[in-house]
Amino acid sequence: MVRLRAALPASAGELVDEYERHLRLERGLSAHTVRAYVGDVVSLLGFLHGVEAAGKTVGDDEPAGDVAALAGxxxxxxxxxxxxxxxxxxxxxxxSRRAAAARTFTAWARRVGKLEQDPGSRLVAPRPHRTLPGVLRPEQAEQLMKASSAGAAERDPVALRDHALLELLYATGVRVAELCGLDVGDVEFGRRVIRVLGKGGKERTVPFGVPAEKALRSWLDDGRPVLAERAGGEAAEALFLGVRGRRLDPRSVRRVVHDGVGSVHGAVDMGPHGLRHSAATHLLEGGADLRSVQELLGHATLATTQLYTHVTVERLKAIHDRSHPRAR
Known part of the structure; x- marks a missing residue:
């Protein structure tokens, strides 16, 4: 996609740059979301201008200006x-995602005067198949935390960090980017809550339990100071640090979760988002209402949270099939 973007005509490239600034600065979207939106727009403009990643463009002359970038x-x-x-x-x-990205782009282009009309408003794409996310069973989540706790008992700084982030991910259901963006000051031990900056720059407060509190205190007291010394103050505020003392990145968190879940017998392979799914599912199975779970997870709409009710129903059906004498 980088090569394709570089091969776009100059007017189209400038338009992509302007749109990227809009997504990042005005809408405050995460870096991951911005990359996805921009990538889809680059693909669209590459198709519109007959550009391939190798840099070949259909036509010898390119008209100048924004009209040329979106001509046709x-x-x-x-x-x-x-x-x-x-x-x-x-x-x-x-x-479906790319169609949505195109509609967002053309609506913006119309609003800022790049297009006279919005063609994306008439675009209909196939509905995506909504698949049920893989989740841990409660006993598997318990095994994961016990294994992580055993490693932390050795008091190695990285093991203390890994145990704390696993406990916090499962306790709160926060997104991996939200976890990595946490600062030490975002943790309130008195109320056992964290202040999370979510999508669109929206802040919310999420509670955590006693096990996560103990893991966090151990990390902050015995693990974090060791790693912080290696950074020379570059990540003085970050809650979670990498081995070089700088703010931990999402890729490292994914590796920690993947390795941890891999040690649990029978568990489905997952990353941080799988722990988020698991937390939501276990909350609902424990009796939490949808609105509360929506608030905790930071979902913009209740429809997103309702996906987890399907997970719970499927699990109840599986239990019924195994347990009820008249199930078969």
Missing amino acids: LDVGELRAWLAEQHKAGVSRTTL
Whole structure:
């Protein structure tokens, strides 16, 4: 995608740059979301201008200005772009996401005067297949924490950190980017809550339990100071640090979760988002209402949270099939 972006005509490249600034600075989207949106727009503009990643452009002369960047963009071109990807084997879920990204882009372009009309408003994409997320069973989550706690008992700074972040991820259901963005001052031990900066710059307060509190205190008292010395003050406020003393990055957290879950017999392979799914599912199974879980997870709409009710129903059906004498 980097090569394709570099191969775009100058007017299209400038438009992408302006749109990226809008997503990052005005809408305050996460770096991951910005990359995804921009990547889809680059793909669309590459198709519109006949540009390949190798840098070949259909046509010898490029008109100047923003009009040239979006010249010929109508709903037919949008549909043709999606159809080409469908032929290439792109999944329904990805097609749906790219259609949504295109609609967001054309709506912005119309609003700022780059387009006279918004062709994306007429674009309809196939609905994605909503798959049930894999989750840990409560006893598997307990095994994960026990194994992590055993490693932390050795008082190694990295093991203390890994145990604390696993406990906090499962206790709160925060996103991996939210976890990595936490500062020491975001933890309130008196109320046992963390202040989380979520999507769109929205702040929320999320509680955690006693096990997470103990793990966090051990990390802050005995683990973090050791790693902080290696950074020379570069990450003085970050709650979780990497081995070089700088703020921990999402890739490292994914590795910690993947390795930890891999030690649990029968557990499905997952990353931090799997722990988020597990936390939400176990909350609902424990009797929490949807609105409360929506608030805890920072979902913009209740529809997103309702996905976890399907997970719980499927699990109840499985228990019924195994346990009830008249199930079969």
